[in-house]
Amino acid sequence: MTTPRVRVLIIDDSALMRQMLNAILSSDPAVEVVGTAPDPIVAREKIKALNPDVLTLDVEMPRMDGLAFLEKLMTLRPMPVVMVSSLTEKGAEVTMKAMELGAVDVFCKPTDSATGGLQAHGRELIDKVRAAAHARVRALSDRRPVATAPRLSVTTIYKSTDRLVAIGSSTGGVEALRDIVLALPPDSPPVVCTQHIPPKFSASFAERLNGMAAVRVKEAADGDRVVAGHVYIAPGDQHMEVRRSGAALVIHLHDGPLVTGHKPSVDVLFRSVAEACGSKAVGVILTGMGRDGADGLLAMRRAGAATIGQDETSCVVYGMPKSARELGAVERELPLSRIAEEILRLCHADVTRT
Structure with missing residues (x-):
């Protein structure tokens, strides 16, 4: 029996970025890009229709930002998400919040992505998406409170x-x-x-x-x-x-x-x-x-x-x-x-x- 391919939905407001991510992920025979979406509103309907295994999610998007969408997703329909973020201090801070909300991993857009830098990091993206497909994702409501270790007087x-x-x-x-x-x-x-x-x-x-x-x-x-x-x-x-x-x-x-x-x-x-x-x-x-x-x-x-x-x-x-x-x-x-x-x-x- 052949292993089912990892089905991915790409969410990014940039048409060029959607095209590049699609090309990179589709180059791996174990990955199938089942659709793309320019924003979370469109993505919401495509998730229902396509039932992907993994989402790649941009941080900054129109109509609803990535964090707000991720929080709703992890509350109502938890699933593996790889954040696609800019390698900036602001991008890092927002992405750390996304990880706390339940994103499985983060992929950084290279600063030279417009000149081929993104393709050079393609293997990294593919590996993160394939790993995410095997992740155990919990709903926000199911997450246990942080354990408090006993204070030892030492x-x-x-x-x-x-x-x-x-x-x-x-x-x-x-x-x-x-x-x-x-x-x-x-x-x-x-x-x-x-x-x-x-x-x-x-x-x-x-x-x-x-x-x-x-x-x-x-x-x-x-x-x-x-x-x-x-x-x-x-x-x-x-x-x-x-x-x-x-x-x-x-x-x-x-x-x-x-x-x-x-x-x-x-x-x-x-x-x-x-x-x-x-x-x-x-x-x-x-x-x-x-x-x-x-x-x-x-x-x-x-x-x-x-x-x-x-x-x-x-x-x-x-x-x-x-x-x-x-x-x-x-x-x-x-x-x-x-x-x-x-x-x-x-x-x-x-x-x-x-």
Whole structure:
């Protein structure tokens, strides 16, 4: 039996952009563009008539903007959506809101899209759409409130950077990371995160989390000292590592080729934590397509770190955690709602044993 093609509806107010997106997606035999729409009003009727598997949705459109449409869609007819956004600060901020509303992923329109830049990024768009087709999408009304982790009275212990939490995520990871970070107390151990996300979007993501969380959240900068009560998000276009500098831990950012198909790569982060921290770390792999992070998490576990994988039921896409589990890298598998609590328990238990 042949696998059914992913049926896509393109929603964009630009006729040229609709044509280009159509051409790119249609070039993959596993994808079928079933229709296009210039705005959400037209799209609403086409969704009813065509029943697509995935939508690509522009952010700024006439008659109804993408955010307002997405909120209605996720309330009345939840389905996988890939946001198509401009690589600007405004585009990043709006798209982060879209991810919180339930969009599965984001594809950035290259700045040189009019001269062939969009076609150069065609494989990325196709991969995101195909991954979205396998995503578990929940209605806004069905989303559970963010879990609140218990406050452990270990403030003075966590002032040491002996313990470090490293988290890797991809598709669906924006919401998953939000749940974990908002459940961390202000005296949390330091956390370093690699999320597959475009540049500029990583800064916007960190700023939004920082405005909601008890910990301080920032986009990592090269040379940052890793300190308790802080969460460091890898920039969207650089690999992030953690290195020892005497007794301290320091962030190191660098350019370079893709690793496991990504930059930033979860494998790069996890391997550096395995080397720098050994058993004094907790590694967490969250929802995402592919296998980035599996080898790195295995390196952490072999170095003595505790390792956690998000379970299949709570993942948007059970790809990265599944690969890590099959490799033997995951020590314990948990639903998203229990991961923050387990992180703190492991750090506290490790401290009390020493």
